[in-house]
Amino acid sequence: METTGxxxxxxxxxxxxxxxxxxxxxIPSISAAPEHVDDVARSAAATAAVLEAAGLEHVCQLAxxxxxxxxxxxxxxxxxxPTVLLYAHHDVxxxxxxxxxxxxxxxxxxxxxxxxxxxxADDKAGVVAHAGAVAAWLAAAGELPCNVRVxxxxxxxxxxxxxEAFLTAHLDELAADVLVLADAGNWKVGxxxxxxxxxxxxxxxxxxxxxxxxxxxxxAGGVVPDPAMALATMLASLVDEHxxxxxxxxxxDAVSLTPEERxxxxxxxxxxxxxxxxxxxxxxxxxxxxxxxxxxxxxWRRPSLTVTGFDSHPIKGSSNQIVARAxxxxxxxxxxxxxxxxxxxxxxxxxxxxxxWGLELEFRPLGASPAWRCEPTGWAxxxxxxxxxxxxDAEPVLMGVGGSIPFVGPFAEAFGGIPALLxxxxxxxxxxxxxxxxxxxxxxxxxxxxxxxxLAELAATHPS
Amino acid sequence: METTGxxxxxxxxxxxxxxxxxxxxxIPSISAAPEHVDDVARSAAATAAVLEAAGLEHVCQLAxxxxxxxxxxxxxxxxxxPTVLLYAHHDVxxxxxxxxxxxxxxxxxxxxxxxxxxxxADDKAGVVAHAGAVAAWLAAAGELPCNVRVxxxxxxxxxxxxxEAFLTAHLDELAADVLVLADAGNWKVGxxxxxxxxxxxxxxxxxxxxxxxxxxxxxAGGVVPDPAMALATMLASLVDEHxxxxxxxxxxDAVSLTPEERxxxxxxxxxxxxxxxxxxxxxxxxxxxxxxxxxxxxxWRRPSLTVTGFDSHPIKGSSNQIVARAxxxxxxxxxxxxxxxxxxxxxxxxxxxxxxWGLELEFRPLGASPAWRCEPTGWAxxxxxxxxxxxxDAEPVLMGVGGSIPFVGPFAEAFGGIPALLxxxxxxxxxxxxxxxxxxxxxxxxxxxxxxxxLAELAATHPS
Numbered sequence: 001m002e003t004t005g006x007x008x009x010x011x012x013x014x015x016x017x018x019x020x021x022x023x024x025x026x027i028p029s030i031s032a033a034p035e036h037v038d039d040v041a042r043s044a045a046a047t048a049a050v051l052e053a054a055g056l057e058h059v060c061q062l063a064x065x066x067x068x069x070x071x072x073x074x075x076x077x078x079x080x081x082p083t084v085l086l087y088a089h090h091d092v093x094x095x096x097x098x099x100x101x102x103x104x105x106x107x108x109x110x111x112x113x114x115x116x117x118x119x120x121a122d123d124k125a126g127v128v129a130h131a132g133a134v135a136a137w138l139a140a141a142g143e144l145p146c147n148v149r150v151x152x153x154x155x156x157x158x159x160x161x162x163x164e165a166f167l168t169a170h171l172d173e174l175a176a177d178v179l180v181l182a183d184a185g186n187w188k189v190g191x192x193x194x195x196x197x198x199x200x201x202x203x204x205x206x207x208x209x210x211x212x213x214x215x216x217x218x219x220a221g222g223v224v225p226d227p228a229m230a231l232a233t234m235l236a237s238l239v240d241e242h243x244x245x246x247x248x249x250x251x252x253d254a255v256s257l258t259p260e261e262r263x264x265x266x267x268x269x270x271x272x273x274x275x276x277x278x279x280x281x282x283x284x285x286x287x288x289x290x291x292x293x294x295x296x297x298x299x300w301r302r303p304s305l306t307v308t309g310f311d312s313h314p315i316k317g318s319s320n321q322i323v324a325r326a327x328x329x330x331x332x333x334x335x336x337x338x339x340x341x342x343x344x345x346x347x348x349x350x351x352x353x354x355x356x357w358g359l360e361l362e363f364r365p366l367g368a369s370p371a372w373r374c375e376p377t378g379w380a381x382x383x384x385x386x387x388x389x390x391x392x393d394a395e396p397v398l399m400g401v402g403g404s405i406p407f408v409g410p411f412a413e414a415f416g417g418i419p420a421l422l423x424x425x426x427x428x429x430x431x432x433x434x435x436x437x438x439x440x441x442x443x444x445x446x447x448x449x450x451x452x453x454x455l456a457e458l459a460a461t462h463p464s
Numbered sequence: 465m466e467t468t469g470x471x472x473x474x475x476x477x478x479x480x481x482x483x484x485x486x487x488x489x490x491i492p493s494i495s496a497a498p499e500h501v502d503d504v505a506r507s508a509a510a511t512a513a514v515l516e517a518a519g520l521e522h523v524c525q526l527a528x529x530x531x532x533x534x535x536x537x538x539x540x541x542x543x544x545x546p547t548v549l550l551y552a553h554h555d556v557x558x559x560x561x562x563x564x565x566x567x568x569x570x571x572x573x574x575x576x577x578x579x580x581x582x583x584x585a586d587d588k589a590g591v592v593a594h595a596g597a598v599a600a601w602l603a604a605a606g607e608l609p610c611n612v613r614v615x616x617x618x619x620x621x622x623x624x625x626x627x628e629a630f631l632t633a634h635l636d637e638l639a640a641d642v643l644v645l646a647d648a649g650n651w652k653v654g655x656x657x658x659x660x661x662x663x664x665x666x667x668x669x670x671x672x673x674x675x676x677x678x679x680x681x682x683x684a685g686g687v688v689p690d691p692a693m694a695l696a697t698m699l700a701s702l703v704d705e706h707x708x709x710x711x712x713x714x715x716x717d718a719v720s721l722t723p724e725e726r727x728x729x730x731x732x733x734x735x736x737x738x739x740x741x742x743x744x745x746x747x748x749x750x751x752x753x754x755x756x757x758x759x760x761x762x763x764w765r766r767p768s769l770t771v772t773g774f775d776s777h778p779i780k781g782s783s784n785q786i787v788a789r790a791x792x793x794x795x796x797x798x799x800x801x802x803x804x805x806x807x808x809x810x811x812x813x814x815x816x817x818x819x820x821w822g823l824e825l826e827f828r829p830l831g832a833s834p835a836w837r838c839e840p841t842g843w844a845x846x847x848x849x850x851x852x853x854x855x856x857d858a859e860p861v862l863m864g865v866g867g868s869i870p871f872v873g874p875f876a877e878a879f880g881g882i883p884a885l886l887x888x889x890x891x892x893x894x895x896x897x898x899x900x901x902x903x904x905x906x907x908x909x910x911x912x913x914x915x916x917x918x919l920a921e922l923a924a925t926h927p928s
Contacts, residue, residue, distance in 0.1 A: 217772055221770050236693075280675045281688075302686050303686075305693070319560055320557070333685050358750045
């Protein structure tokens with residue numbers, strides 16, 4: 001059995017896969033940081049080498065105008081078989097507060113069955129998983145059961161700003177029958193998942209300015225507007241008492257859940273205390289959001305707003321000054337149906353309406369992308385369910401994700417609405433984007449094995 | 465005329481005075497910064513040397529338990545004459561954002577008739593003014609017209625936390641008939657002032673915490689409480705639409721203005737546009753505070769609240785995280801009658817009542833001190849008005865100040881309610897506590913000359 005041989009090859013080569021992943025994690029490929037542009041380029045080159053070593057052909061780097069490099073490769077000798085596009089990304093988030101990491105963010109560290117390091121789960125493990133599945137098939141059978149194209153993006157973490165230009169330029173080279181994205185995650189350790197909805201992204205950097213420079217809070221307090229307080233009141237006006245977005249009409253274009261979706265969500269295994277633990281809630285802290293809506297529906301199908309950055313004078317070294325200006329980064333998650341540009345426009349108009357004292361207001365929109373969802377049914381989804389069930393020896397969960405992968409919707413659309421299968425190496429304790437990001441190594445091996453099985457299942461059941 | 469000779473001595477020695485001031489400015493005596501404790505000690509030693517050089521006797525450093533050093537000196541050979549206690553402080557505020565300074569904060573720089581540098585106006589110019597007046601009298605007449613004690617504090621900028629202990633320990637050595645504090649300022653360049661009310665200080669560092677560590681704003685946004693937004697809503701709840709404090713009952717213990725005070729304030733020269741310019745209002749920005757109350761009354765006799773520090777993730781490097789915690793420094797100015805401890809207690813209770821989602825709340829009160837005011841009448845005030853009128857060739861303004869000098873009230877009280885004369889070297893463009901702090905050198909010379917005259921006036925008109 002060639003499939004069995006390929007699965008065995010994954011196991012045999014797994015130590016090597018970990019080492020390859022560690023090499024990638026050592027490269028601080030932070031796409032958001034201009035000072036790391038060379039590291040992103042280095043990461044692209046290393047990614048290309050990993051794809052070459054796996055046996056992929058025509059490996060090269062492509063860049064849309066001004067973008068970080070995309071790395072592509074292919075193996076297209078399975079005549080008559082379907083073509084699968086395997087997606088992952090090699091760029092990473094900034095490390096956050098380095099002091100909060102147990103060890104260096106870009107020095108991988110194995111501990112208790114996990115691999116720690118920025119990008120270990122999101123999404124360098126996805127890159128190496130694709131490579132590992134391809135290499136295992138070629139080692140065991142000398143060929144793949146279907147045609148494969150691999151696309152590894154270098155700017156997923158900054159919202160894929162050049163994706164449209166890239167797609168326009170390279171559509172033919174990427175054409176596929178099904179999309180497999182290894183940038184999502186498992187339901188929990190040991191239980192795989194297929195993700196069929198993602199939230200979109202909107203938001204802005206908002207700066208208010210009152211003064212040329214700071215002034216003494218005693219000499220001027222009471223008549224000179226306080227930009228830090230002004231910004232606080234403006235932010236507070238964006239949400240209701242649950243922390244839900246209170247901008248009038250904001251979610252009017254969101255599509256409602258179908259009765260089936262609501263029933264599916266209601267049937268999910270859920271344990272509020274376990275969820276709190278997994279996110280590190282402090283004792284006594286309760287959930288935000290409308291308590292009349294289930295937890296998963298709140299995360300997957302309600303828009304949310306987070307103050308991800310705040311710039312004012314830090315407490316340390318503060319000198320009883322009214323600051324001249326203050327700024328906040330507002331990050332918004334959108335749900336299916338919502339237009340990101342409409343969302344940002346409503347945000348802008350709301351803030352313009354509430355800015356007090358005539359303060360100067362600068363509203364700089366961030367990258368915006370719509371949410372995505374599909375019906376988790378049909379041949380490809382069934383193939384993926386079988387593959388994950390066999391790979392993990394556990395029933396895969398059909399889930400949404402509150403995060404965003406701007407790539408998915410436009411790509412699936414560009415090829416005429418092909419199925420998109422989202423799986424991935426993270427689990428709820430992976431702290432992706434957080435400090436001490438980590439990957440569960442045994443689940444990662446199961447994921448690679450599942451991907452080996454998936455290629456066979458897709459080849460066997462493709463309807464054409 | 466000995467007085468004329470002393471004034472001439474001020475003028476003759478003025479270049480030297482500037483150089484002495486520059487030497488003091490070079491020492492970063494930041495009392496709030498533990499890493500500058502040695503610099504504060506160095507500053508105390510340099511201050512002692514300045515007092516010695518001026519001809520003061522028994523110069524020494526005194527410290528209450530654990531305090532930064534106070535420097536004292538005296539000249540007490542004017543038998544039968546009144547005793548004047550001259551106060552200033554040698555500690556300074558942190559420099560704020562160093563990048564916003566035109567040159568190094570602790571490298572004094574003369575430009576267009578001003579001396580730039582942290583402490584140039586607040587209050588090292590006060591220290592050197594006292595020394596200069598004493599030295600001028602001794603040079604011109606070999607003696608002073610009255611007895612003088614000098615007290616230079618080393619922790620005014622952190623709210624004089626050890627003042628009570630210090631007073632208790634050294635009351636006898638400091639006994640005086642009138643207090644002269646060179647820590648206030650002029651009405652504007654060329655127009656001197658006597659300050660007869662100061663606001664008090666309260667406030668706290670407030671920290672809210674939801675999580676052990678940050679989590680992904682997509683994966684969790686909508687159910688995980690956002691501490692930055694929570695803090696924003698809590699801060700917003702502290703003020704009304706004018707930015708005035710909205711904590712119920714907060715100003716119930718404030719004393720009302722007398723009709724005379726209200727009339728005096730109403731008669732002050734005032735020009736809203738000039739005031740806006742002096743504080744660097746951006747175009748189109750309006751005043752905060754109840755528009756039904758005059759500007760000066762808002763600053764001097766209404767409490768105010770400023771967010772002087774805010775700690776969350778900065779925008780730069782933010783990675784779409786819900787932060788684990790956020791903190792703000794709230795600085796409150798109090799008016800005569802208000803109990804600072806009551807004020808902080810009301811603040812604490814209000815914040816405890818509004819903290820959302822059961823977030824952990826840490827409320828750490830900052831140093832608290834009451835406001836001060838006196839009736840600007842009587843022999844000492846009249847003497848000061850004459851001295852300033854002659855020194856500046858301009859009518860001195862009787863004014864309040866929105867800032868705080870915790871020292872004044874307890875000190876005047878400790879000696880049985882002696883008159884306190886507040887004057888000083890700053891002007892509205894001095895940016896004390898701000899970046900590019902500066903001193904108007906010609907006004908500073910006039911202040912030293914006025915102080916020479918004041919000593920004679922006090923000696924001549926003291927009622928005993």
